[in-house]
Amino acid sequence: MRSLGPFLAVPAIALAEPPTFNRALVLPPTGAATRIIVSPDPVAAPIVAGVWTPPSEGDNVPGQDGTPRTWQGIDIAPDGKIEHRAVRGGYAYVPVQSDVEQVVILSAAGHGLVYINGEPRPGDPYSHGYLRIPIALKAGRNDLLFRGSRGGIAFSFRAPESPLTIDMADATLPDVVEGVAGKFVGAAVVINATTDWITGATITASEEGGPATTSPVPPLPPLTSFKAPFVLDVSARKGVKEARILVRVVPPQTPAGTVPPGTEGHATLRVRSPQETRRITFRSAIDGSVQYYALRPATSSAEGQGLILSLHGASVEATSQADAYRALDWANIVCPTNRRPFGFDWEDWGRLDALEVLDLATAALRPDLQRVYLTGHSMGGHGTWHLSTLHPDKFAAIAPSAGWISFWTYSGAAAYQEAQAVERILKRAVSVSDTLAQASNLSGLGVYILHGDRDDNVPVAQARQMRRQLGEFHPDFAYYERPGAGHWWGNECVDWPPLIQFLKDRARPETRDVRRVQFTTPHPGVSASRAWVTVEAPLRPMQPSSVNIGLDPAKRTFSGSTSNVARLTIQLGELASTAESADNPAESGKRVLEPGTPVTIEIDQQNLGEIPWPSAEPRLTLYREGETWRLGGWAPATLKGPHRAGPFKDAFRHNVLLVVGTGGTDEERTVTLARARFDSETFWYRGNASLAMIRDRDFDAATYADRNIVLYGNAATNSAWQALLGDSPVQVRPGTISIGDRTLEGDNLACLFIRPRPGSDYFSVAAVAGTGPSGMRLSQRVPYFQSGVGVPDWIVIGPEVMATGLPGVLGAGFFGNDWSLGSGEGEWAH
Secondary structure, three states: OOOOHHHHHOOOOOOOOOOEOOEEEEEOOOOOOOOOOOOOOOOOHHHHHOOOOOOOOOOEEEOOOOOEEEOEEEEOOOOOEEOOHHHOOOEEEEEEEEOOOEEEEEEEEOEEEEEEOOEEEEOOOOOOOOOEEEEEEOOEEEEEEEEEOOOOEEEEEEOOOOOEEEEEEEEEOOOEEOOOOEEEEEEEEEEEOOOOOEOOOEEEEEEOOOOOEEEEOOOEOOOEEEEEEEEEEEOOOOOOOEEEEEEEEEOOOOOOOOOOOOOEEEEEEEEEOOOOOEEEEEEOOOOOOEEEEEEEOOOOOOOOOEEEEEEOOOOOOHHHHHHOOOOOOOEEEEEOOOOOOOOOOOOOHHHHHHHHHHHHHHHHHOOOOOOEEEEEEOHHHHHHHHHHHHOHHHOOEEEEEOOOOOHHHHOOOOOOOOOOHHHHHHHHHOHHHOHHHHHHHHOOOEEEEEEEOOOOOOOOHHHHHHHHHHHOOOOOEEEEEEOOOOOOOOHHHOOOHHHHHHHHOOOOOOHHHOOEEEEEEOOOOOOOEEOOEEEEEEOOOOOOEEEEEEEEOOOOEEEEEEEOEEEEEEEOOOOOOOOOOOOOHHHOOOOOOOOOOOEEEEEOOEEEEEEOOOOOOOEEEEEEEOOEEEEEOOOOOOOOEOOEOOOHHHHOOOOOEEEEOOOOOHHHHHHHHHHHHHHHHHHHHHHOOOOEEEEHHHOOOOOOOOOOEEEEOOOOOOOOHHHHHOOOOEEEEOOEEEEOOEEEEOOOOEEEEEEEOOOOOOOEEEEEEEOOHHHHHHHOOOOOOOOOOOOOOEEEEOOOHHHHOHHHEEEEEEOOOOOOOOOOEEEEOO
């Protein structure tokens, strides 16, 4: 049984009218859990339909294997623990009695999610113990339905100290370098324990006894926990190991000098010597949240050092990853977080976090860009395979330790059926996760594989499979199985001297020195470039696109072949730049291609002839039309390209803002708000995120420019819809969904889709839409914040998914490169 120890440390504040509970009904899992876009769930189906009634002991629920599951009554321990094997992936129903209508803080752990009187709230499957959310209890019986996860469940209630409070249990804080003053960023959870929106709150932070810096808090929806960023000024400190800080949330219109209960939080920052590992915080461009990375500084502070990006395993903090290394004299070691210790398996937002940290660390440390390396252990070993096969241009060498290859080889990801047209679309939506499909990109990188031959967590077969794969084409890889070693055999799992030396001995060639580019991408919106070639658009979305193009400088000729490429660009800038070589002065000042003279391009056995050197930007963009290539101008930003190409999950980046609809009936408003709040809090738990949310009537395009937008509701219930999605070929209204010339009817349909944001060449707008309250509740069944789950540009699901799973996906597809339906690909179930 998984330990719930951290949960037990949650402080309790007595309630004047404490809710009571003593019995639970538990139900074993009705089917196996997997990473898939929708799963059948006969327990939650009545909740989605809006007709749920509490179960009774002895009631049966059909299982996916045809065997009924039975609700069984058990006693709840006095401390709120539910210990029973059934809740491991199953359900626990708890009726809670409250004598009065009241708002309480629910602290729970060990569950995947919980329905509170039918409204979904996120769970704490890893039992971290910091998930504390405000909920409204009505007078009388309240129905809590927990979906279990990895073991037991525990929960308790406490009273909110004030309508708006601060919670430091999940604070993200920096370390301070001894003797260095500065401005830092941090974040702490603020809790709106009211049933109204709170706007105009602020958060202040200061050294204890020092002046405070004030930061705004975004509008807070009712009954919401939100991680609010703040700015902190810290003075230089010497001879101490820590610095105490005070963080305070200030409700709007609070009189000066007034400190309501529960609005202050205290924390301690570590003061580190310049040689010690440390946490460095930053504001993420993904969502405006505060994240951190850990740094193991090199023993030398000179510029031009190497940089090793090291990815941690599941449940490991980035600080622990950095602490596992000895300091090197030739490289800084940088450890991103994957957004959380479990995070996203270094995929999706975990991958984006690693790339964001790499950019930040590169700017701060100014390494030799030809000496950047990637390594990681366990889940981080998978991240090493994943990032390097997608972004081979960024690294000179990689070194996965105890790494698994992909969800399909290791953890039982969904196997979509090729015979089903809709499932083929859904399979393509997750193609970015297919490491083996991009394995050829490892050519040109040094690869060191390390694994214990007695690993009982990640089987050594994962390493052996990659050894076989590399053996077919790769000239520069090393492989070592540690005899008798398990999954973790000490710090040498990552700080293995031969591995470190292997990295040190390799450097990435300058772009100007590359004579042949071989590159495969599953999606240019994720990975588009290698050396001097950029794949800008595929012929068929989210299927592998490949180029194999060589350069003969003497003949000034580019020649090669492509597969599934509709548009590509050859970047001439680096090739026309002058070389700077301290090691070989004779090469300094030379160019691979002299600008001003034509070049020749032969592609897919078609000779485009001599092409004049471009007079403006030094690049050539080629377009494929049918079987013919032609030279064209720069692609307009309105087309799909590396800057913006979907699919749906791409909406949750670029400082994304959630806009919740406030129109329609009371039920529609309630369900829509609950749906948006579920996303905001889920991404906070899974990704340490800060998803700001506003009401539709508060949305102004100019005020909220230059960011992605996600709308919740439909064309009738969200007043921002017309301005942002009025011209979309996908329309969702009460009772109908229209996609092109096809219309589906019913008030229980859900639709997710992404479009270019009007008036922007870069940003996107997406919709989480339903044709009625049941449709909005159904949209929550798509777990898009889970790694290994892909969502295409658009998808329509019907209530049948609750009983059948994938057959209930009514349609799905991708828009074309011009964002139209006509040039795209879509499939329908019927």
